[in-house]
């Protein structure tokens with residue numbers, strides 16, 4: 085798979101097969117992704133990879149809490165969306181939610197149905213591998229951005245191995261549980277989780293793709309002859 089195919093075929097996969105992924109593959113992805121650029125070559129990413137019994141352990145901690153705690157969980161450790169979220173971003177966020185729930189026939193008014201689907205975040209959508217990306221508390225916006233670039237590099241390298249991913253900031257709402265589970269040092273905080281594995285291509289939740297704005301909406305060009 086070339087880089088063009090990797091970019092074009094990556095999407096947020098929300099149903100995985102149980103097929104395991106070899107540790108050596110996950111190690112290779114995590115190591116190779118560190119070729120991602122970072123300001124001053126700080127390489128500010130910290131990665132915690134779990135699989136198998138560790139994933140089961142974490143799921144067992146959270147599953148019984150889902151029915152009463154969603155959508156807030158433990159309260160997010162940092163604000164993911166600007167408040168208030170204004171146009172055009174509000175509309176884009178709304179649209180992607182509508183497309184997702186329409187793909188699995190869950191109506192807007194069906195809050196319980198939506199929470200049930202949302203809760204699958206905390207099962208890593210059935211993925212056999214899960215990653216947590218952490219950041220140093222005293223790092224700033226440039227380092228957050230670098231970790232974002234690292235995360236995307238992981239997602240693209242995963243495609244090279246035939247794997248799919250879903251980045252998961254949903255885990256920020258369970259930061260206390262994740263902190264104690266991973267024994268995260270106090271100077272680090274979770275930036276995002278990520279589910280990784282082989283796509284269940286028969287699952288309706290994986291049947292749609294998120295739209296993008298046309299080029300002219302976000303880029304300008306000048307000086308090209």
Ligand SMILES: Cc1cc2nc3c(=O)[nH]c(=O)nc-3n(C[C@H](O)[C@H](O)[C@H](O)COP(=O)(O)O)c2cc1C
Nearest residue numbers: 094095096098180205250251252253254255276294
């Ligand atoms: C840092 C980050 C965190 C995300 N967190 C979640 C999440 O918690 N759960 C989820 O289902 N999707 C999550 N997403 C996926 C976005 O909804 C998705 O990237 C966006 O709608 C574009 O769709 P695509 O990734 O399929 O192209 C996240 C994406 C990013 C980049």
